[in-house]
Amino acid sequence: MLNHWIGEEDEENGIKLLLKTSELKKVKTSKFTAFIGHHRIFGRFLVFDEGKRKTIQICENFDFYSEMFHVPMCAHPNPQYVLIIGGGDGSTLREILKHNPQKVVLCEIDKEVVNVGLHYLQTYKNALQNERVQFVFMDGATYVKETNEKFDVIICDVTDIYPGEPAGSLGTSQFLKNVKKTLRNNGIFCIQSGSPIFHKDIVRNLYSLTKKTFKYSFVYASVVPFYPGGIWSFIICSDNLDPRIPRKTFIGKFYSPEIHKVVFVLPPFLKRLLENQ
Amino acid sequence: MLNHWIGEEDEENGIKLLLKTSELKKVKTSKFTAFIGHHRIFGRFLVFDEGKRKTIQICENFDFYSEMFHVPMCAHPNPQYVLIIGGGDGSTLREILKHNPQKVVLCEIDKEVVNVGLHYLQTYKNALQNERVQFVFMDGATYVKETNEKFDVIICDVTDIYPGEPAGSLGTSQFLKNVKKTLRNNGIFCIQSGSPIFHKDIVRNLYSLTKKTFKYSFVYASVVPFYPGGIWSFIICSDNLDPRIPRKTFIGKFYSPEIHKVVFVLPPFLKRLLENQ
Numbered sequence: 001m002l003n004h005w006i007g008e009e010d011e012e013n014g015i016k017l018l019l020k021t022s023e024l025k026k027v028k029t030s031k032f033t034a035f036i037g038h039h040r041i042f043g044r045f046l047v048f049d050e051g052k053r054k055t056i057q058i059c060e061n062f063d064f065y066s067e068m069f070h071v072p073m074c075a076h077p078n079p080q081y082v083l084i085i086g087g088g089d090g091s092t093l094r095e096i097l098k099h100n101p102q103k104v105v106l107c108e109i110d111k112e113v114v115n116v117g118l119h120y121l122q123t124y125k126n127a128l129q130n131e132r133v134q135f136v137f138m139d140g141a142t143y144v145k146e147t148n149e150k151f152d153v154i155i156c157d158v159t160d161i162y163p164g165e166p167a168g169s170l171g172t173s174q175f176l177k178n179v180k181k182t183l184r185n186n187g188i189f190c191i192q193s194g195s196p197i198f199h200k201d202i203v204r205n206l207y208s209l210t211k212k213t214f215k216y217s218f219v220y221a222s223v224v225p226f227y228p229g230g231i232w233s234f235i236i237c238s239d240n241l242d243p244r245i246p247r248k249t250f251i252g253k254f255y256s257p258e259i260h261k262v263v264f265v266l267p268p269f270l271k272r273l274l275e276n277q
Numbered sequence: 278m279l280n281h282w283i284g285e286e287d288e289e290n291g292i293k294l295l296l297k298t299s300e301l302k303k304v305k306t307s308k309f310t311a312f313i314g315h316h317r318i319f320g321r322f323l324v325f326d327e328g329k330r331k332t333i334q335i336c337e338n339f340d341f342y343s344e345m346f347h348v349p350m351c352a353h354p355n356p357q358y359v360l361i362i363g364g365g366d367g368s369t370l371r372e373i374l375k376h377n378p379q380k381v382v383l384c385e386i387d388k389e390v391v392n393v394g395l396h397y398l399q400t401y402k403n404a405l406q407n408e409r410v411q412f413v414f415m416d417g418a419t420y421v422k423e424t425n426e427k428f429d430v431i432i433c434d435v436t437d438i439y440p441g442e443p444a445g446s447l448g449t450s451q452f453l454k455n456v457k458k459t460l461r462n463n464g465i466f467c468i469q470s471g472s473p474i475f476h477k478d479i480v481r482n483l484y485s486l487t488k489k490t491f492k493y494s495f496v497y498a499s500v501v502p503f504y505p506g507g508i509w510s511f512i513i514c515s516d517n518l519d520p521r522i523p524r525k526t527f528i529g530k531f532y533s534p535e536i537h538k539v540v541f542v543l544p545p546f547l548k549r550l551l552e553n554q
Contacts, residue, residue: 005293007293011297013318014296014297014298014316014317014318015294015295015296015297015316016282016284016293016294016295017292017293017294017295017505018292018293018294018295019291019292020288020291020292021291039291039292040291041290041291041474041475062474062546064544197318197339197502198318223500223507223508224507225474225506225507225508227507228294229502229507230500230501230502230504230506230507230508231500231502231507251545252545253544253545253546254544254545254546255544255545256544256545258542259542259544259545261542262539262542265535265536265538265539267341267530267531267532267533267536268528268529268530268531268532268533268536269339269530269531
């Protein structure tokens with residue numbers, strides 16, 4: 001049995017997180033190369049090679065990253081209309097559908113990502129084929145600017161929100177204003193904001209912008225076993241509801257109503273990072 | 278400038294966590310090879326190569342592992358006499374000394390580990406040379422069996438507590454009984470219990486044993502950025518004090534009185550692991 005090692009390779013931050021896999025599929029698209037492996041503990045996993053770095057996108061087991069989107073879904077008392085920006089592989093969608101919403105719009109700029117999920121990741125295929133899901137293949141910033149639909153929860157699950165990168169337009173105050181007008185009453189917005197160790201500027205700048213746009217804006221942080229640094233940050237916002245309070249009971253592998261409350265208790269290094277603005 | 282990649286290489290669990298370093302010192306001892314590198318974010322770090330696997334022992338920045346021993350130090354109202362079993366590199370000692378105890382006994386089976394800390398890790402050298410520290414070079418299980426000294430806090434910071442490994446004697450009920458008789462009134466015992474993802478049996482078995490030995494016994498878990506899986510578990514025990522309550526105020530980079538309370542809120546996967554016994 002051949003054993004390959006593949007995973008995160010981040011030259012800039014000087015960190016590699018490699019997983020051993022006995023099988024490896026390689027899918028070339030116009031924009032990136034996707035590798036699909038199987039790790040004996042993390043299960044099926046997906047790596048994107050975009051040239052300058054390789055990134056672990058998702059693992060099907062211990063997926064505490066996607067589970068952190070139960071925070072917005074449970075902060076809202078009854079989320080029926082959900083917009084996911086990014087997340088084309090279907091991993092976040094899989095978690096969102098557990099709340100049985102009426103409709104989910106998945107706005108993904110890159111159709112090829114959805115194809116990878118559909119063809120190579122069985123766990124996510126079922127989510128991607130759910131009849132309540134509507135796909136829109138366009139830039140999320142343009143979608144929230146132009147749409148007339150309104151949502152209870154808007155989730156921004158994109159990896160390249162760093163300035164100058166493809167989804168850089170999602171880290172602007174104009175985007176946040178458009179998100180705001182696309183939220184229904186009691187609407188909640190949640191965006192992944194990177195590693196507080198490796199992407200300090202992202203979380204700091206995004207938090208600064210969201211604070212100016214929404215009445216409630218909080219950073220929360222959690223363990224993500226397959227992301228380098230092991231800790232990941234998210235920002236959650238609302239004009240009506242304090243999102244630190246769970247309003248529904250949901251138990252995942254990592255998420256619970258108790259965990260919902262404690263992810264908002266930030267360690268001193270992260271508190272200081274957010275205060276120094 | 279040469280760039281080396283070195284770090285955790287765990288074939289059995291199929292995971293590697295490698296850090297980039299521009300300098301690399303290699304120290305051969307009778308039992309292991311130590312590598313000392315410098316990562317631009319994690320700072321100076323230490324890797325042990327014991328043949329079958331390479332393990333990242335410690336990084337001087339973002340050392341949330343050692344900071345988790347502020348939990349026993351702050352659960353005790355006034356810890357003056359402290360025993361550390363293992364931890365010869367001085368990283369845990371550095372944190373313990375911040376509480377200004379009268380005396381710390383460091384019981385390390387391997388003098389070579391202390392020599393690595395003294396000669397190659399400036400941050401820990403100062404701690405290892407502190408005049409309040411007394412070294413005992415012997416097996417921790419033998420030490421607690423034979424000593425007449427008593428301690429306010431006993432910390433067990435050893436990596437190879439897995440059955441059949443060198444420190445396997447530290448995972449037995451006989452060891453725990455000897456720990457108990459070595460604690461002063463209001464004494465607290467704390468032991469690192471591995472990754473709840475990769476070392477499920479360790480945390481489950483140790484927790485089962487400590488529950489039978491102490492009135493209070495709790496598992497807590499935290500992010501450790503430089504350990505694979507990103508989440509690490511600890512067990513804390515006492516016969517007199519509920520250790521979930523911080524009795525002193527201390528602020529670290531990761532630890533705070535608020536964090537002290539929330540590390541005891543366990544995610545469902547870990548709760549289930551501990552219940553299935």
